[in-house]
Amino acid sequence: MADKTMTVEAVIGRLESGMTLGIGGWGSRRKPMALVRALLRSEVTDLTVVSYGGPDVGLLAAAGRIRKLVTPFTTLDSIPLEPHFRAARESGAFELMEVDEAMFMWGLHAAVNRLPFLPVRAGIGSDVMHVNPTLRTVTSPYEDGETFVAMPALRLDAAFVHLNRADRLGNGQYLGPDPYFDDLFCEAADAAYVSCERIVETAELTKESAPQTLLVKRHSVAGVIETPNGAHFTSCAPDYGRDEPFQKLYATTPYAEFAERFLAGDEAAYQSAVEAWHEEQK
Amino acid sequence: MTTTVQITRAEYCVIACAEAWRDNGEVLASPMGLIPGFGARLAKRTFAPDLLLTDGEAMLVDLDGTVEGWLPYRQHLAMVTGGKRHVMMGASQIDRYGNQNISCIGDWAQPKRQLLGVRGAPVNTLNNATSYWIPKHSRRVFVEHVDMVSGVGYRRAAEAGPSATRYHRLPRVVTNLGVFDFATPDHAMRLASLHPGVTVDEVAEATGFALVVPDDVPETREPTAHELELIRDVIDPRSLRDREVPA
Numbered sequence: 339m340a341d342k343t344m345t346v347e348a349v350i351g352r353l354e355s356g357m358t359l360g361i362g363g364w365g366s367r368r369k370p371m372a373l374v375r376a377l378l379r380s381e382v383t384d385l386t387v388v389s390y391g392g393p394d395v396g397l398l399a400a401a402g403r404i405r406k407l408v409t410p411f412t413t414l415d416s417i418p419l420e421p422h423f424r425a426a427r428e429s430g431a432f433e434l435m436e437v438d439e440a441m442f443m444w445g446l447h448a449a450v451n452r453l454p455f456l457p458v459r460a461g462i463g464s465d466v467m468h469v470n471p472t473l474r475t476v477t478s479p480y481e482d483g484e485t486f487v488a489m490p491a492l493r494l495d496a497a498f499v500h501l502n503r504a505d506r507l508g509n510g511q512y513l514g515p516d517p518y519f520d521d522l523f524c525e526a527a528d529a530a531y532v533s534c535e536r537i538v539e540t541a542e543l544t545k546e547s548a549p550q551t552l553l554v555k556r557h558s559v560a561g562v563i564e565t566p567n568g569a570h571f572t573s574c575a576p577d578y579g580r581d582e583p584f585q586k587l588y589a590t591t592p593y594a595e596f597a598e599r600f601l602a603g604d605e606a607a608y609q610s611a612v613e614a615w616h617e618e619q620k
Numbered sequence: 621m622t623t624t625v626q627i628t629r630a631e632y633c634v635i636a637c638a639e640a641w642r643d644n645g646e647v648l649a650s651p652m653g654l655i656p657g658f659g660a661r662l663a664k665r666t667f668a669p670d671l672l673l674t675d676g677e678a679m680l681v682d683l684d685g686t687v688e689g690w691l692p693y694r695q696h697l698a699m700v701t702g703g704k705r706h707v708m709m710g711a712s713q714i715d716r717y718g719n720q721n722i723s724c725i726g727d728w729a730q731p732k733r734q735l736l737g738v739r740g741a742p743v744n745t746l747n748n749a750t751s752y753w754i755p756k757h758s759r760r761v762f763v764e765h766v767d768m769v770s771g772v773g774y775r776r777a778a779e780a781g782p783s784a785t786r787y788h789r790l791p792r793v794v795t796n797l798g799v800f801d802f803a804t805p806d807h808a809m810r811l812a813s814l815h816p817g818v819t820v821d822e823v824a825e826a827t828g829f830a831l832v833v834p835d836d837v838p839e840t841r842e843p844t845a846h847e848l849e850l851i852r853d854v855i856d857p858r859s860l861r862d863r864e865v866p867a
Contacts, residue, residue, distance in 0.1 A: 364693060411737035418736060430730035436723065438742035440697045459701060460743035463772035463780035469728050484783035515678035516692040
């Protein structure tokens with residue numbers, strides 16, 4: 339069986355400008371930030387980003403890498419409004435497909451199941467229908483005759499997710515309270531890349547954890563990357579919580595200044611710069 | 621005679637929010653905001669013991685924090701579409717038919733002020749009971765027309781047809797001034813009760829559209845002595861409620 343371990347740089351090397359990229363997690367929770375940071379160091383741009391948005395969207399928006407965003411929201415959770423997403427929207431920086439949270443989920447399910455769409459009782463009556471003029475409705479062929487939104491499949495060229503553990507084959511494990519939709523992102527993508535806190539032997543995955551924690555299966559994974567603290571500054575329970583002071587710094591610092599101090603080097607340089615910043619705060 | 625207990629405006633708000641979940645049965649109460657959270661917990665401690673509550677993440681918890689269930693987002697969304705939930709959301713804008721906006725202010729194509737996005741407001745309003753909590757009742761929030769319909773109101777639902785109206789229900793809107801509902805022939809917003817000390821004129825002045833005002837507007841009910849004790853000593857001993865709605 340193939341060893342799928344690779345570096346974040348190798349992952350980015352497989353991406354191309356113009357791709358549709360799905361990003362797992364939710365808001366400022368378990369975001370594959372090390373992969374996003376690696377993407378920021380590359381020339382890859384013109385992306386369609388599909389995400390329950392958090393600072394992943396904020397950073398890519400601030401760096402001008404997004405051509406189109408598909409999202410129901412973008413937030414930092416403890417800080418409700420994502421500053422870079424806001425600024426980008428207010429300057430009309432990218433195209434937006436704004437859909438409801440459930441519509442988004444069913445779009446992923448449709449992609450996973452190789453269906454063109456799935457019917458959803460959400461969206462009709464709201465302005466989601468007006469701002470997305472390509473959305474169509476579908477009428478039930480049964481006697482109820484109800485009309486629903488035909489949520490189109492959110493098929494992805496590539497997906498990034500971050501999990502607590504994985505093996506070298508691509509089996510991914512979450513140990514926190516919520517799987518979010520990371521398995522769907524992986525199965526909806528032509529190539530999914532799983533970063534994790536720690537790569538372990540396959541047998542170790544179920545040594546102390548229930549089998550239900552094995553969220554992502556290797557058949558849906560193209561690459562595995564060990565990136566300790568790789569969701570920073572978002573939460574990655576139970577390994578660590580959100581770095582609230584740092585998130586606040588991110589949200590209140592102009593992007594150029596933030597990027598100069600924290601994003602100029604590689605992932606190791608980022609982690610050292612964060613550590614140094616925390617030292618300064620003591 | 622006992623001495624008169626001074627009940628604060630925030631405490632009336634807690635009661636008014638709690639009342640939203642009366643007789644709801646065994647459903648998930650999803651309060652968004654501090655005072656709705658206190659209201660839901662008060663309801664569960666008193667007249668609505670069957671309510672389910674989350675810890676704000678993926679756990680269903682009892683009042684003492686005991687985990688009784690697991691509700692990750694994907695199951696939470698199924699609870700919404702299954703209808704066994706009553707959410708109390710916020711609103712950056714709301715209009716007379718209960719259309720709500722949390723997405724953006726101004727022209728959607730390039731908004732003057734980008735907010736959260738529609739989040740789950742479209743799915744909430746079409747599938748489970750949806751109430752609203754607005755801590756600062758003003759003309760900025762209570763507008764003639766909202767800029768981006770996120771939560772669907774009565775008029776829009778009716779226009780969209782039976783699959784939109786089938787499970788659509790907006791039980792109440794609670795603000796720092798009073799309680800509002802849509803119990804009118806055309807589902808236009810009605811003043812249902814005033815918090816003591818607030819006048820009809822004050823509410824009209826703070827509302828950007830003509831409210832339906834009945835001849836006799838009742839006052840929001842007082843908390844019982846037991847409820848007051850629960851609010852002050854058990855549910856919110858640090859008086860965080862006064863920060864959301866100052867006295």
